[in-house]
Amino acid sequence: MSRIWGVLAWFAGIVFFAPVAWMFLTSLHSESDAATNPPSLLAPLTLDGYEEFFNAGAWPPLINSFSASIGSTIIVLLLAIPAAYALSIKPVEKWTDVLFFFLSTKMMPVVAALLPIYLIAQFSGMLDNISFLTLLYCSMNLPIAVWLMRSFLAEVPKEILEAASIDGAGLVTTLRRVVAPIAMPGIAATALICFIFSWNELLFARVLTGVVAGTAPVYLTGFVTSQGLFLAKVCAAAVVVSLPVLIAGFAAQDKLVQGLSLGAVK
């Protein structure tokens, strides 16, 4: 009986993974081998698709994506860690209400704020500026980061904190020597999840950026307009753009559910 379940699970895994595998394989084929029917599985491998992608000006959007994602992640952590501290280790009164306020902002559809944000950007001359996008990504990820960091900081045992304060440790020492080592894996997971969300974002980037500050997802949407065969190139582009997310996602695998459910599920 258990063998059947195993076979079934493997079958499902392969079915779900097939498009990803096919994307990798096609990205390594030549354009003419990529566009055959029936598909040519065993065609010779080449890196032409990747070469064309990078030669077609892929670096600036990739760099824009990296700066918006990494920049916003750093700012989010700087804002979220103190906030999470004030919601867990030394909680303010009514801290659950505050926590749920953070969460409720995440449930508002961003599309409703699109127009005013566009007008603000236009008015302040920040259209097509990567710093403006970075700030928006901060607001997008801040509630998630606060929830996640709170659930990680709440795991720091009260007894250790009390012991530290009895031993005369000041705030800085306590944070550095006691809280930080316990919270470090949580901080890393939070950072990776914020990075993924910023990296994936399309709608704001599409509306607010142009030729200068366009991010990788925006670049991808404009990538297919070229003439002739482009399958291998598209696959190479999709692989390159997805690679940071795949790496970050598998690195944060254990904490991924916790992050996506805003800390509600351990």
Add this chain to the structure above:
Amino acid sequence: MAVLTREERPVADRPPPAPRRNYSKWARRAPLLPALIFLIIVTQLPFVATLVISFMKWNSLDPTSRGFAGFDNYVNVFTDPDLRSSVVNTIVLTASVVLISLVLGLGLALLLDKKFAGRGFVRTMLIAPFLVVPVAAALIWKHVLYNPEYGLFNGILSWLGFEAQPDWISNMPMSAVVLSLVWQWTPFMMLILLAGLQSKPIEPVEAATIDGASSFQIFRYLTFPHLRQYLELGGLLGSIYIVQNFDAVFTITSGGLGTANLPYMIYQTFYQAHEYGEASAAGVIVVAGSIIIATFALRTVSSLFKEEKR
């Protein structure tokens, strides 16, 4: 902000107001304030602006005729057949993606909860779709899988010896979008439900087994009730994310063939038609709809949260 300043304590033991206490209270609040203020400015004020603009007559291509419009934009939104169908599309898209991926996710989570060789590897394979950048995934589905001439689906059909080479996106545009999103979101549901399954207490199951309960009975009376709140959570979080979906609709059909959902429609009304007032009115309607889902979502999260605190 009312949340922060209100303080409730039994009247009897309320101490006389002391400046020292007040100071320490603000010292506690201080680390919270930057995040809170930032979030209020960046996320709450734009909604106020949206609300204001939704009552204005404002087309950026026609700046002379700007003015107060009353409820005209809302009337337009509800009478415009395109916008109305986008409301229906949003509901159809969200409901079908959430339900199908919940069912598939439940099946996969139950499978992964069993012991078999290579379980970790299968889990990794199953998570992968969720970690492909959404735009990239949509592009792959559109050009590499659905393409009628050399897409993988029709390639498999020719392998299997079928003559038929359907044009998937033109023949069933909505299902094409739904399928690609189900592929991406099933891993998400699976992860949440798997976490639920693995947090299930083992003793009642053992007791039931000893008492001779069948595995169906165990699922029906023990596993399922435990999983219910995880199913709710997955469904609600999925709804919140998928109601807002823009990438798949934008990439796979460009909102054509009757697949435009509200986010796409708002994007188009504002970005291409420059109808700022109408776009804002539609935005307000989306917010109102989201508040309904969000209330339930918050309640579910809150009940899980209380359980954890206990």
